[in-house]
Amino acid sequence: MAKGDKVTLANSGWCKRCGICVHVCPTDVLKLGQDRVEIDDIDKCIGCENCELSCPDFVLKVVKVNE
Ligand code: SF4
């Protein structure tokens, strides 16, 4: 986790909509869409990596974002 890190949907097609990432995100960045997880408000992401570490299907990746 570093300043400017944000979540990305690295492998969105692998999402099975289990909802774990939504549950573990402390700032409500993620939501479940019709088919897969979606980023609801990227500005709230603090780069904590909870979602990446908790997703069983390697869907999410927290990366450095240039602002
Ligand atoms: S990195 Fe942390 S704050 Fe950002 S979406 Fe994942 S769990 Fe939420």
Ligand code: SF4
């Ligand atoms: S934890 Fe992974 S598989 Fe489950 S909803 Fe989130 S992104 Fe999809």
